[in-house]
Amino acid sequence: MPASKRQKTSTRSSASTRTEEDKATPHKNDKNEANNTSETEEEGDPHEYICIPRDLFDAEAEKSAANVVDSADTESGDSNAESDELDAEAETPSEEPASSRSRQTAHEIYSKDFKEGKAKGIYGSLASKHPDWKWVTMRAAFDKHDFLRLKEKYCDPDFFGMYIYNDWKGWGLQEITENLMVEFDNAFHKKGGPSLNEMWVLISALGRWIASDPAELINNEDGETVCKLCGLIGCALLTMLRALDSAGELKPQSTFLDLPLVISFYLAWSHDLPAYGIEGDVVAWRKQAVALFKRGNLDPSKGIFSTAKLLDKLEKAPNYDGLAVALGAVPEPESEDYKDPGDWETLFKKYKKGRNLKMGRTHYDITKMSRAERASYAFDRKDPLAHVSVEDLKNDRLDFV
Template sequence: MPPTKRQLFETYANASSASPPRSVSKRVKTTEKENDDESDGAQPAGATRTRPQKKTAELSEAAENENDDAGAAQAPEKISEQSEVTVQEDEADADADTSVSATTDDELTAREQHEAENAAQAKIVNDKMASPEGLEYRCMPRPWQDLRREWRDAAYNNATSESFDGESVEVGGAKEMERAQEESKRFLEKTPAEAPSWRWTVTNMANYLVNTYKDDAECRNPDNFGMYIYNDFAGYGLQEVIENQLVMFHEEFNKEDCDPHRLFVYMEAMAIWLFTSDMSHWTGLNDGARVSATMDIIGRCLLTSLNALERADLLEPGSKVKNIPMVLSMFLDFADDGEGTTAMHFDMDGNENPQTWPYFVVAYVNAHGIDIEGKGLYGIDSIADGYDDEEMAIFEEHEPGPDRWGFSAAFEAFATHWEVHAGQSNKYDIIAMEPEERMEYAFDHQDPLDTMDPDYLIH
């Protein structure tokens, strides 16, 4: 399914399911004959992919903790179809001109037809994301992960000493899920101006990027293809996805006409992706030094984007950047989750101390009166309080220049040491592998792509 038509992500996933996550297709065009033929094809072992509906696309969150989420079993609610409608007419016109002759060329395989059609549609999407339309905001569902936290908190508070064992507390039943879905539905057709009380908003560009990052992560997970390569392959695949995001941020930052708002959108997309994804494969990677160095660059990217917004007077109340509290709270939550891992083990100067960039994020919050408690994640105030004020003296010492946080030098050192190259890397992209290599690692020693619906061949 083309990225313009995809939904943001599944907000109310069946968290108790043990099935691996499904990938979203970027393609929708298949002939009737192809659909009939493909419906009979067997899925590879480990792949749990089902054909999407024509106007919606499913993307399951990674399997959640079964004990925590035993009560959540209702089907996911997805973001409004408004996002796809806004581009369908343009795409229909553009398809007539740019859709290649692959659909009538008998010499091309079904996959090659999808490849060619997707390339034409990708150009349309990229043009829209680069236009002012990409920076427009719309409402999105409240993330399931945030709802779960509130429900868990309520469950713990309501548990009696006789029934509470410290581990298994029912989180979110059918009634709670139904209420949450109905709440989101009331806002999904609205813009932030039409729903000022709804804190969950996203730019069109970030919406597209989040879907792209999720696709990129899925096609680097061998479990989705009935394959085993080695234990940390999926973790290094996530590392590659993150590094590709950092490269894009670096390229945007170095543009002569760098737009502070668009620079922040890359952090907006990263925040939503990190918050709504299972990153345990990455934080548990066997190369702790690389994870820690990457977390440092992520922090510098965030601070650099905040510095750019500050210099453009876009951190004040009423800014055209609508979701700063949400984005910052997601990063603070991610940093807090990483405190017990090697991800936050070394600070920004390479010393064996906890990384300090979350303190500077809170310093920005305090300096500009950003309502992170009222417009951020549930319970984020308790996390933010843990990073409050301790680094204010150092914060004030940093000169407010274009590269206040030394991002350029730090990124160049990072890229050199870890061999991160310009452009998008696909070393861990299973779909980009040679067929023989996939066959070598497949459980049945067959190429999983041969039996998969071409709609799910992401590239």
């Protein structure tokens, strides 16, 4: 991507050996706090909705908005800052005043909200038992998102005390996303017609995953493919929403309870893509996503923090980074009119043809390497997974504690 563009920063931006707590070991369903649904009721319909915790990235968005308000209030003291603070308070998920929460860190906000929800027995419960709780997802989507996060670690050399090359994880995240696009295409072409539930599971899980901002996906050295993949992701979202619209499900009372939430995941992820060199037609889908959100008369308050502001911003947002145009890094765009990315089948075939490789691979999955290959990259020249059976590795049973 253009050198003039910024680079997203990963929370794991420098290589380091694993701490004792990060060592890889196979165990069943030992998840971190954000994904712990220990209160989950017995498994039922995979497309049944359950309650989940609010994601950390949403608390970070709340904190970021509070910082902007505090800064504006301190520097200018004008009424606009007061108005913004009222907006922030209206979106605050806790009963605690926004002014009080603004003094807390994002982790403190998240932890407090998490503990409150856990004390009430919300997490893992059926969504029907907590109609006012907006953080819901299909059981299968929860599992798929959990799997995506696990696979993200599988392609991160830092987790295994090794170094391969700088963009290994970036290529891995690209591979994971492409594999999910293959799954989406299979659900779209399912015998008897597209399977809305199966398609939605994938769109929901992917949206929640990319909203957490896995930076290496955007920063990968293959900038051209990154741009095309972002366009393909947007096309998948539009294809899904149009299918729901045709089925009469793009509405406030939809059986797809997390419609506003999932769309807002994609809006949050994509709102600043042009600033990172991902611009032009590959982000033109954002305006149509906003239009479909409004067409369905969906409630912004049921999306992530600041969904209403994201809708307003992206409805008018240019497809090119204004600063880059001014500096001459990219040519003046001919038009900012919306350009439909094309139907899913056409775009997906075009993407596959351009990749010149078979999609659906696990080339960047470190757990699928031979023991000798892993050892060759390890700092101590020993296989970090020597204690894990081949069967456990083959069946993705490796987790991290």
